[in-house]
Amino acid sequence: MKRLIRNPKFLTLIAFILFTFLYLLKFGFLDNFSNSVSTDYTQIEVGEINETYITEPIFGSMNYNEYIPGHLPLIISIPHGGRLFPPEIPDRKKNLSSVVKSNDLNTQDIGRELADKLMLHFKGMRPYLVINHLGRSKIDVNRPIKEGAEDPKTLVAWNDYHNFMQTAIKDVETNFGHGLLIDIHGHAHPEHLIEIGYVLPAEILSLPTSQINENPNIYSGSSIRSLYTRKSNNIPFADLIYGQTTSFGGRFTIPWL
Structure with missing residues (x-):
């Protein structure tokens, strides 16, 4: 158990699960639902999932971005976990102190696992999920377009990601009034601690x-x-x-x- 506790992926996953189940429930997360939702945190059998909630992913141009519509006032975005490095797209060339080109490892796995855990808990209802599949050396969708999409081939991908984000945000605002966006990142600090970004x-x-x-x-x-x-x-x-x-x-x- 001690080894798991020092594993940054394990820590981050625990962080976001606790954040969702405890922090959000405390501040009226479930008040957005017309019907009461169980707060029993025991594992729900897969057979109990309401299949009417199953949603298919939507992909952007060249499958560089993925959007999975949700049913909860929660959006999970994964901007820096992309695993596609197409050779026809040159690496970003700007070398400034603010320019990071390395991926945030395991963030895509963490985001998907978190979404699946929530889906099990809420009997099929899931958060919105927006995933960038291009590696960070090719694009950074969390930077302004001129900095994050240096090559013209990445302009469509940058716009696809932000269009998916806006679609999710508008849907949450329409259905719930307000929601929470969790932007999942990693860090390379020697201390394997959970870091919360309050800016x-x-x-x-x-x-x-x-x-x-x-x-x-x-x-x-x-x-x-x-x-x-x-x-x-x-x-x-x-x-x-x-x-x-x-x-x-x-x-x-x-x-x-």
Whole structure:
């Protein structure tokens, strides 16, 4: 078990499963459904899956992108796990400190496994899934098009990915009002730790909680600003980052986990 706990793929998978089952349920994730959904976390037999929820993947040009429509207010995007490196597409040439050309290993496996686990739990309902299949040395769909799609052959793929993302976002907004987007990444840091991307630098995170709560520029620049806007009457912003039961990281300290 100790070896598994230090495995970054295992850690990341646990992180996103717990985040979905615990963090989202806490903040009204299930309130979007007209019928109650079981919160029994025991394994559901495959035979119990409602086959009417089965959706076929949709592929973009040259199968460089994949979109699987969902039924939950959750979108999982995997931008840097592509395994296709067609020789007719030259590698990206820009060499800047901000340009990364290596893949985030195992992220595609993690995203698919997470989606499958959720599908089992929700009896066939699954999150939306958007996957880029081109390697990061060929394209970076998380960068502006001029930087991420250097070769003209990748322009269609870049646009396909973002069109799929917009399709999923509009569908979630139409059906649920709001949802959550989890953009799965990896890291090469020597510490095999789960890292949560709030788009807040270390100097901000090290401030006293009172300063974090009182400065609107902090929450407005974070990746969870929409969540905070909906919950600001009940939960201080710092509690969404550090809280024992209201933050993602805090839930890993709960003894029964």
